[in-house]
Each structure stands twice: as structure tokens, then as C-alpha cells.
Amino acid sequence: MKNLDEYLKEQSRLCREHDYITSDLFHEHNVNRGLRDKNGIGVLTGLTSISKIQAYKEYLGHKVPCKGKLFYRGYNIVDLVKGPIAEERYGFEEMAYLLIFGELPTEEELKEFQQVVGRMRGLPTNFVRDVIMKAPGKDIMNTMTKSVLTLSSYDPNASDTSIKNVLRQCLMLISVFPMLAVYGYHAYNHYERDSSMYIHRPNPDLSTAENLLRMLRPDMKYTELEAHVLDIALMLHMEHGGGNNSTFTTRVITSAGSDTYAVIAAALCALKGPKHGGANIKVVEMMQDLEETVKDITDKDKIRKYLEDIVDKKAFDEKGLIYGMGHAIYSVSDPRAEIFKGFVKKLAEAKGYDKVFAMYSAVEELAPQVIADKRKIYKGVSANVDFYSGLVYRMLDIPLELYTPIFAIARVVGWSAHRIEELINVDKIIRPSYLSVGEERIYKPIERRNVIELAGSDPSKYRLEEHFAHEEEE
Numbered sequence: 001m002k003n004l005d006e007y008l009k010e011q012s013r014l015c016r017e018h019d020y021i022t023s024d025l026f027h028e029h030n031v032n033r034g035l036r037d038k039n040g041i042g043v044l045t046g047l048t049s050i051s052k053i054q055a056y057k058e059y060l061g062h063k064v065p066c067k068g069k070l071f072y073r074g075y076n077i078v079d080l081v082k083g084p085i086a087e088e089r090y091g092f093e094e095m096a097y098l099l100i101f102g103e104l105p106t107e108e109e110l111k112e113f114q115q116v117v118g119r120m121r122g123l124p125t126n127f128v129r130d131v132i133m134k135a136p137g138k139d140i141m142n143t144m145t146k147s148v149l150t151l152s153s154y155d156p157n158a159s160d161t162s163i164k165n166v167l168r169q170c171l172m173l174i175s176v177f178p179m180l181a182v183y184g185y186h187a188y189n190h191y192e193r194d195s196s197m198y199i200h201r202p203n204p205d206l207s208t209a210e211n212l213l214r215m216l217r218p219d220m221k222y223t224e225l226e227a228h229v230l231d232i233a234l235m236l237h238m239e240h241g242g243g244n245n246s247t248f249t250t251r252v253i254t255s256a257g258s259d260t261y262a263v264i265a266a267a268l269c270a271l272k273g274p275k276h277g278g279a280n281i282k283v284v285e286m287m288q289d290l291e292e293t294v295k296d297i298t299d300k301d302k303i304r305k306y307l308e309d310i311v312d313k314k315a316f317d318e319k320g321l322i323y324g325m326g327h328a329i330y331s332v333s334d335p336r337a338e339i340f341k342g343f344v345k346k347l348a349e350a351k352g353y354d355k356v357f358a359m360y361s362a363v364e365e366l367a368p369q370v371i372a373d374k375r376k377i378y379k380g381v382s383a384n385v386d387f388y389s390g391l392v393y394r395m396l397d398i399p400l401e402l403y404t405p406i407f408a409i410a411r412v413v414g415w416s417a418h419r420i421e422e423l424i425n426v427d428k429i430i431r432p433s434y435l436s437v438g439e440e441r442i443y444k445p446i447e448r449r450n451v452i453e454l455a456g457s458d459p460s461k462y463r464l465e466e467h468f469a470h471e472e473e474e
């Protein structure tokens with residue numbers, strides 16, 4: 001009897017042998033891997049009016065990469081972020097109203113919406129004790145998924161997919177996501193890391209960003225600046241079209257008729273992947289590893305060498321990826337990374353993080369060159385939204401474990417809008433096709449499976465005759 005490790009090693013070889021499909025076959029059958037062509041343009045699978053991403057422009061009859069632009073319900077994200085900053089108010093709730101209901105709210109509509117969200121920001125009796133505190137773990141995205149699925153048990157109308165009911169469920173989830181994330185972190189911090197635990201209740205009169213900091217900090221204190229920075233980060237992460245991995249997951253599972261809890265739990269599982277929202281944790285870990293490896297973080301040659309080692313799968317997690325770089329759609333730039341960079345610079349200066357900021361800037365400059373040297377680049381690579389977000393959270397003293405959950409606290413709004421749009425417009429299950437490139441084989445009884453066919457005999461003919469004989473008998 002082999003030990004489990006040996007068994008798994010051998011059996012994995014079988015998986016690789018039988019599952020490997022050569023790149024030529026994808027090419028031959030015109031299959032766009034990852035549902036995208038080489039230019040990064042996705043296979044068209046749906047229509048949406050929730051947001052628009054522009055990464056190409058027409059030039060002399062050709063599509064050429066351009067600076068990225070993002071629109072929520074037709075409004076440029078740059079203007080949407082600038083508005084609340086200029087008017088010194090929090091923008092997350094306003095953007096949520098816009099994304100879900102399709103128009104900017106009036107003052108009264110916004111106030112009413114804020115009250116609804118504030119009122120819904122409560123968990124069922126003993127939910128924190130009975131669910132969140134049980135089996136806590138470092139992976140807060142998994143903790144949140146568990147909590148979302150368990151919330152369905154407390155909802156007598158869990159499987160009702162009418163728009164009114166789904167809207168209620170979505171608004172409730174948007175409201176409680178900060179609690180699921182922060183309390184999940186406190187449970188982990190206490191039970192796994194032996195720190196003190198405190199559970200602060202949210203204040204219904206405060207914004208999502210303020211509540212998040214209030215519940216996170218032991219003394220419930222935060223500065224206006226900190227809450228506004230977090231609010232901007234939330235606004236930038238709320239929505240990104242129907243095709244991003246977690247939103248597409250939302251649409252796929254919605255199309256199967258599943259309930260809101262199942263759909264949002266699945267979207268969380270998609271978002272946490274290190275190639276998607278989980279990249280924000282990876283960026284910070286990679287930068288820490290860079291600092292430790294390179295020592296002198298002002299030496300650009302050493303930084304370049306480190307990045308080359310990453311792409312050659314010799315450094316960091318040996319996956320060959322420089323996290324926070326590259327995007328499925330954007331090429332020249334991601335507008336959100338640019339907005340982030342602007343205020344990260346100011347915050348870094350104010351908080352004494354100048355050197356760290358310079359290191360990020362160096363990676364931002366060098367990584368596209370290194371990737372272009374070592375990979376086949378068709379559309380260009382630049383910093384994405386996950387590149388600077390971790391540095392912002394670090395400067396806000398937010399623990400690493402909460403970086404991807406913060407992304408989820410924002411993106412649950414986009415998922416909700418897409419779930420509702422899918423329910424309103426489409427009643428077809430999403431079911432693309434896969435071409436089978438495997439051969440048909442004739443069943444062989446178990447006692448004959450290790451019989452070696454005689455030299456000179458044609459095993460396929462032999463099996464075929466046997467097959468027909470079997471059919472005749474029937």
C-alpha cells in the first residue's frame with residue numbers, strides 16, 4: 001500500500017496525461033482561451049447597460065489600444081469620484097444607488113437610500129456568535145462565503161427570485177458585508193492569533209466607509225481623511241462590466257435560477273482568486289518579498305532583476321506573475337490605478353511612506369518592460385486597480401487579511417446590479433459549448449483491463465468485433 005502522498009503524485013501524472021490538450025488544437029478549432037482573443041477582446045456573451053469599459057479606439061480603420069476609461073451607467077468614473085470629493089461627502093452609497101437603479105439620486109432619494117442601508121445593517125440574533133465565531137480562519141473571503149450561505153437559513157423567502165425580493169436580499173447583503181468581513185477578521189485575530197476581541201456595532205447614521213473603520217478599530221476612531229480615502233477606494237472597485245470573472249460567475253449562476261445567497265457566495269469565491277481580486281493581497285506580499293530580497297529598494301537594476309526572476313518563476317510564489325500588473329481588457333492604462341496613484345502619492349508623503357511609494361513607482365515602470373521582454377505581449381501591460389490599493393490599505397492600518405474582503409464590500413454592488421439585469425432580461429441558462437477532442441472508446445470489463453494485447457493483433461479491430469458480437473447477442 002502506497003502512502004497517500006505517493007498515490008497522489010502518481011495519479012496526478014495520470015490527470016496530466018489524459019487532460020492535456022495541445023495549444024495547436026485550440027488554434028485549429030478557433031477556441032479563444034479564457035473566452036478572449038489575443039488582443040484581449042472578450043468573446044461577446046451578453047449585453048449590459050450597467051457599465052462600459054473603453055480600452056481601444058478606432059484609428060485609420062483599426063482598433064488600437066488607448067488609455068483606459070470606465071463608465072458607471074454612462075458617467076465617467078473620474079467625474080463620479082471627483083463629485084463627492086469636491087462636495088465633501090461620501091460617495092459609495094450614491095454610486096450604489098446609481099449602479100442598482102440606473103440613475104443618480106436626488107438629495108431626498110439619496111437620504112432615503114442611506115436610511116434603508118443603515119436600517120438593514122444588522123445581522124440575525126446571535127449570528128456573530130453562532131456563525132462568524134465558529135471555525136474562524138485567516139481567509140476572510142471564505143469566512144464571508146460561509147456567512148452569506150448561512151444567512152439563507154434565516155431568510156424565509158430565500159429562493160424567491162422576484163425582482164422585489166432579490167432587491168431586498170441584495171440591499172441587505174450590501175449593508176452587512178462590512179460586518180461579515182470585519183467581525184470575521186476579529187474572530188480570526190482572537191482565536192487564531194490570541195489578540196483581544198471586540199465587536200463594535202455599526203452606526204446607522206454613518207457611511208459604509210466610516211462604519212468599516214469604526215468596527216475595525218479598537219477605539220472606534222478614525223479621521224475624516226481616512227474614511228474619505230477608503231470611500232474612494234470603494235467607489236473605484238464597485239463595478240467592472242459583465243465579463244470579469246466574479247460578475248460573469250454571478251450571471252452564470254443567476255441564469256441557472258439559483259437564489260441570491262448562492263449566487264453571491266459563488267461570486268466571492270471567484271473574486272478571491274489571485275488573478276482577480278485576490279491580487280491585492282499578493283501585491284503587498286510580493287512587495288514585502290522584494291524589499292527583503294533586494295535590500296536597497298532605490299536600486300532599479302536590482303528591482304528589475306527581481307522582477308525578471310518572478311517572470312522566470314524563480315522568485316516569490318514561482319507562478320511567473322507580477323501581481324497588480326496586466327489586465328484582461330486594459331492595456332495602456334487602467335483609469336482606477338491612475339486615480340489611486342494620484343492620492344496614494346499625497347497620502348504616502350503625509351504618512352512618511354515616500355520610499356515605499358518610490359519602490360511601487362519603480363515596479364510600475366519596470367514590470368511592463370520585463371513582461372514584454374519575456375512574454376508574448378499583444379496589447380501591452382500596465383498597473384491595474386489592485387496595484388496601489390494594498391498600499392492605501394496599509395497606510396490606513398487595515399490588516400492584510402481584509403484587502404480582498406474590502407474589494408468584495410464594494411463589488412457586491414456590481415454583482416447585485418448584474419443579477420437584477422440578468423433576471424430582468426434573460427431567461428436562458430448560460431451554457432456555452434466545449435468541443436470534445438477525446439476519442440470514443442469501447443468499454444472493457446474490469447478483469448481484462450490489464451491484459452496486454454498480443455503483438456501483431458489490432459486492438460481496435462478486436463474491440464470493434466467484440467462490440468458487434470455483443471450487440472448481436474442483444
Ligand SMILES: CC(=O)SCCNC(=O)CCNC(=O)[C@H](O)C(C)(C)COP(=O)(O)OP(=O)(O)OC[C@H]1O[C@@H](n2cnc3c(N)ncnc32)[C@H](O)[C@@H]1OP(=O)(O)O
Nearest residue numbers: 275276277279320321322323324325326327328375376384
Ligand atoms: C480586479 C482584477 O481582476 S485586475 C487583475 C488582477 N490580477 C493580477 O494583478 C494578477 C497578475 N496579472 C495577470 O495574471 C494577468 O495580467 C491577468 C490575469 C489579469 C490578465 O491575463 P491575460 O488576459 O492573459 O493577459 P494578456 O493577454 O495581456 O497576457 C499576455 C502575456 O503577458 C503575460 N502577463 C500578463 N500579465 C502578466 C503579469 N502580471 N506577470 C507576468 N506575465 C504577465 C501573460 O502570461 C501572457 O503571456 P504568455 O502568452 O506568454 O502566457
Ligand SMILES: O=C([O-])CC(=O)C(=O)O
Nearest residue numbers: 240243244245328329385
Ligand atoms: O474586468 C476584469 O477582468 C477584472 C475586474 O474585475 C476589474 O478590473 O475590476
